[in-house]
Each structure stands twice: as C-alpha cells, then as structure tokens.
Amino acid sequence: MKLSRGQQGVTQLTMFLHVFFLLLVQAWLTEIHEYAQTDVVIMLLGNKADMSSERAIRRDEGERLAREYSVPFMETSAKTGVNVELAFTAVAKELKHRAVQHPNEPKFQIHEYIESQKEKSGCCSYF
Numbered sequence: 001m002k003l004s005r006g007q008q009g010v011t012q013l014t015m016f017l018h019v020f021f022l023l024l025v026q027a028w029l030t031e032i033h034e035y036a037q038t039d040v041v042i043m044l045l046g047n048k049a050d051m052s053s054e055r056a057i058r059r060d061e062g063e064r065l066a067r068e069y070s071v072p073f074m075e076t077s078a079k080t081g082v083n084v085e086l087a088f089t090a091v092a093k094e095l096k097h098r099a100v101q102h103p104n105e106p107k108f109q110i111h112e113y114i115e116s117q118k119e120k121s122g123c124c125s126y127f
C-alpha cells in the first residue's frame with residue numbers, strides 16, 4: 001500500500017510522539033527514583049483506557065516500563081472511571097500501613113491489592 005505524503009507525515013509524527021512519550025515516562029520515573037524521598041509511593045497509570053485504539057503508549061509498553069522500574073501499573077479512564085478510585089485507594093492504603101504498621105501485622109502488598117481489586121473490563125495492572 002502506498003501512502004500519500006500527508007499520510008506519511010501523520011505516521012512519522014505518530015511514531016515520533018510514541019518514542020517521545022516513552023522517553024518522557026522513563027525520564028520521569030528515573031527522576032523520581034533519583035530525587036524523591038526513598039519512601040515515596042510511585043504508581044504508573046495509563047489513562048484514557050477507553051480510547052484504546054488512539055493511545056500513545058500501548059498497555060504492554062506500560063507494563064514493561066512498570067516492570068523495569070518496579071512500580072505498579074494500571075490502566076485507568078477518567079471518562080468511564082475505571083480503576084480511578086482504586087489508584088487512589090491503593091496509594092492511601094500503602095501510606096496508612098507504612099504510618100501505622102504493627103510488628104505482627106503482615107506487610108501491605110500494594111501489587112497484590114491492585115491485582116485483587118482492579119476492574120477486569122479490558123483493563124489491567126502489572127507488577
């Protein structure tokens with residue numbers, strides 16, 4: 001199939017933005033690891049999950065980044081609300097457990113919590 005110059009331009013721009021966004025997320029995660037306090041809670045969210053065909057970063061790429069930086073990953077949608085509450089609840093629970101951890105209590109596992117609570121409707125989480 002032969003693409004017109006306009007189509008080629010759009011394809012090149014899409015590829016450029018794709019690489020740009022991936023590098024941007026990597027840079028953010030690197031900076032957080034480098035400069036934030038060691039006890040900071042980091043979570044990678046892929047928003048606009050309802051627009052799966054138009055996403056800038058694919059789910060498997062989000063999962064790969066999350067694995068690389070050892071952070072939980074979920075896809076969310078501000079439009080449908082999928083996994084939005086869970087993202088906040090998971091971070092809140094992690095912070096609460098850190099603040100009031102009792103010696104005999106098992107450590108709160110944010111990844112397991114997300115796995116058990118996430119909405120399955122075409123969405124995901126990964127650690």
Ligand SMILES: Nc1nc2c(ncn2[C@@H]2O[C@H](COP(=O)(O)OP(=O)(O)OP(=O)(O)O)[C@@H](O)[C@H]2O)c(=O)[nH]1
Binds near residue numbers: 049051
């Ligand atoms: N369909 C859909 N639209 C969204 C979602 N989240 C935000 N938007 C819309 O995307 C547009 C940009 O949203 P902003 O919150 O301003 O985000 P931004 O970071 O400034 O811009 P983006 O690069 O588009 O994310 C607005 O029109 C929002 O209503 C989502 O989960 N699903």
